[in-house]
Amino acid sequence: MMLRNAAGRRAVATTLTAVSLALALTACSGTTKDSKDTGTEKAAGSAKADPSAPLKKGLKIAFLPKQINNPYEKIVDEAGIAAAKEYGGTGKEVGPSDASASSQVSYINTLIQQRQDAILVAANDPNAVCGPLKQAMKKDIKVVAYDSDTAKDCRQLFINQASSEQIGRSLVQHLGEQLNYKGKVAILSATQNATNQNTWIEFMKEELELPKYKGMELVKVAYGDDADQKSFQQTQGLMQAYPDLKGIISPTTVGIAAAARYLGDSSYKGKVVLNGLGTPNQMRKYVKDGTVEQFSLWNPKELGYLGSYAAAALASGQITGAEGEKFKAGKLGEYTIGKDGEVILGEPTVFDSKNIDEFDF
Numbered sequence: 001m002m003l004r005n006a007a008g009r010r011a012v013a014t015t016l017t018a019v020s021l022a023l024a025l026t027a028c029s030g031t032t033k034d035s036k037d038t039g040t041e042k043a044a045g046s047a048k049a050d051p052s053a054p055l056k057k058g059l060k061i062a063f064l065p066k067q068i069n070n071p072y073e074k075i076v077d078e079a080g081i082a083a084a085k086e087y088g089g090t091g092k093e094v095g096p097s098d099a100s101a102s103s104q105v106s107y108i109n110t111l112i113q114q115r116q117d118a119i120l121v122a123a124n125d126p127n128a129v130c131g132p133l134k135q136a137m138k139k140d141i142k143v144v145a146y147d148s149d150t151a152k153d154c155r156q157l158f159i160n161q162a163s164s165e166q167i168g169r170s171l172v173q174h175l176g177e178q179l180n181y182k183g184k185v186a187i188l189s190a191t192q193n194a195t196n197q198n199t200w201i202e203f204m205k206e207e208l209e210l211p212k213y214k215g216m217e218l219v220k221v222a223y224g225d226d227a228d229q230k231s232f233q234q235t236q237g238l239m240q241a242y243p244d245l246k247g248i249i250s251p252t253t254v255g256i257a258a259a260a261r262y263l264g265d266s267s268y269k270g271k272v273v274l275n276g277l278g279t280p281n282q283m284r285k286y287v288k289d290g291t292v293e294q295f296s297l298w299n300p301k302e303l304g305y306l307g308s309y310a311a312a313a314l315a316s317g318q319i320t321g322a323e324g325e326k327f328k329a330g331k332l333g334e335y336t337i338g339k340d341g342e343v344i345l346g347e348p349t350v351f352d353s354k355n356i357d358e359f360d361f
Contacts, residue, residue: 049320051327056316059089061308062111064104064121066148066194068095070226072253072279072300073122075361076147080120080304086330087312089117099226101125101193108132112139118311121155122147125193130154142314146307148196156314156321157341159307161298162348164196167251168203171275171296172213174350175247178273178293182215183246186238188259188276190226190252200251219245224255231258239268250276256295257282264291280351280359287356294352301361303345306332310343 063080065073074093081091094111096103101124109132111119119136123129123145133143133154143150146159161167175185187204189197201221208218219242224231231254238245239262250256256276260283263269269291278295286292309329310319319325321341328334335343351359 047317047320049322049325050317051319051325053317055087055089055312055318056117057088059084059087059117059312059315060115061089061091061118061120061311061315062114062116063091063093063095063304063307064107064111064119065093065095066122066124066190067099067103067226068093068097070099070254071282073147075279075300076122076304076307078304079301080308083305083308083330084312087309089312091308099124099191099194101128101191104129105132108136112136112141115139116141117315118142118144120144120146120159120307120311121150123150123195124148124191126151126195127154128193142311144307144311144314146303148194150195152340155341157310157337157343159303159310160342160344161196161303162346163344164199165203167277167296167348168200169207170348171200171249171251171277172204172207174294174296175249175273175275176213176216178275179216179247181212184217184219184242184244185247185249186220186222186242186245187218188222188224188231188234188238188248188250188252188255190224190255192223194226197251204249216247224252224258226252226254228254228258231255232262235259235262239266239272245272247273247275250274252276253278253282253297256292257286260286260291264289277348278351279361280356281361283351284356287351287353294350296348296350298345298348299361302332305330306335306343306345310335 061084063077065077077093084091094107130151137143143155144157145155149158222234224234248259250259256278259274263272274292276295277297283295306329313319313327319327323337323339325337326334337343
C-alpha cells in the first residue's frame with residue numbers, strides 16, 4: 001500500500017536532498033574517510049547523462065541485502081525485482097546469512113564474474129565492501145547503495161529511505177513525548193558497523209542534548225546484530241542491568257520485534273515504552289495488545305522499487321549520479337539526485353492503533 005501520493009514523494013525528495021550524506025558517513029564509528037574522488041564525481045566526469053535515452057531491455061540487476069533472511073530487506077528486494085520486470089529486465093537477490101562486516105565481499109566478486117549490469121547493496125560496513133565495488137565500477141557495472149550506505153567513492157548512488165537526521169531526531173522526539181521527557185532510555189541497534197544505524201544514533205544523541213531532554217538519560221547502546229535471538233537477549237540484558245529503564249528505541253525491524261516479544265511477556269509490559277522502526281505486519285499484534293503504542297517506517301516496497309529504477313537509469317545512461325540530475329521511477333514519479341549521489345524516498349510514516357490496519361507489508 002502506498003504511503004504517499006506521487007506529488008508528495010517528489011516534493012519530499014526535492015526538499016530533503018539538502019541533508020549532507022557526509023555527516024552521515026562521519027558518524028559511522030569513525031570508519032569512513034572523506035574522499036574528494038567520489039564515485040559520483042568519477043561517474044559524472046567519465047560519462048555524460050542522456051535524459052532522453054530509453055531504459056535498456058534485458059538489464060540484469062542484483063540485490064545484495066545485509067543478510068538474506070532479514071524479513072524487512074526481503075520486502076525491499078522483492079519489490080525491486082518485480083520493478084525490473086516492468087522495464088524488461090531481470091533481478092535477483094543474493095547475500096549472506098549473517099550481517100558481519102565482510103560477509104558481502106564474496107557475493108560482490110561473484111556478481112562481477114556474472115557481469116551484472118547493476119549491483120544494489122545494503123552495506124553491513126561502509127568500507128569493507130569498497131574494494132570489490134570499485135572493481136565492479138571499473139568494469140562498468142553500476143553500483144547503487146540502498147538502506148545502508150557505503151563510503152561515497154564506492155558507489156554512484158545512495159537510495160536513502162528518508163533524511164537521516166529526520167529519522168534519528170524524530171524517534172527521540174516521539175519517545176520524549178511518550179515519557180513526558182523523563183527517565184533512563186537505551187538504544188537497541190543492529191550491528192556496530194551498520195552505516196544507517198550509526199548515523200541515526202548520532203542524530204539521536206544530538207537531539208537528546210537539547211534542553212527539553214534534560215530529564216532523560218541515555219544509559220546504553222546495545223547491539224543485537226540484526227539477529228532475533230540476540231536482540232531478544234540484549235533487551236533482557238538491558239532490563240536486568242537497568243530495572244528502572246523507562247524507554248527503548250530500536251531503529252531496526254529485527255530489534256524492535258524481538259524487544260516487543262520480550263517486553264510483551266514480561267512484567268515490564270506497559271511500563272517500558274518501546275519505539276523505533278518496524279513493519280506493520282510484524283508489529284501489529286504488539287500494538288493491539290498494548291506492548292507498543294507507536295513505531296515508524298517508510299514503505300520498504302517503494303524503497304526497493306525506487307532503487308531498481310535508479311539502477312536501470314544508471315545502466316541505461318539516463319543519469320550518471322551527478323547532483324541535480326533527474327530520472328523517472330515508474331509509478332513513483334520523478335526524483336532528483338542530491339548531494340553526494342543521494343536520492344531520498346520520502347518521509348517515514350508513524351503507525352499506531354488508529355492506522356496500522358490500513359497497511360499490509
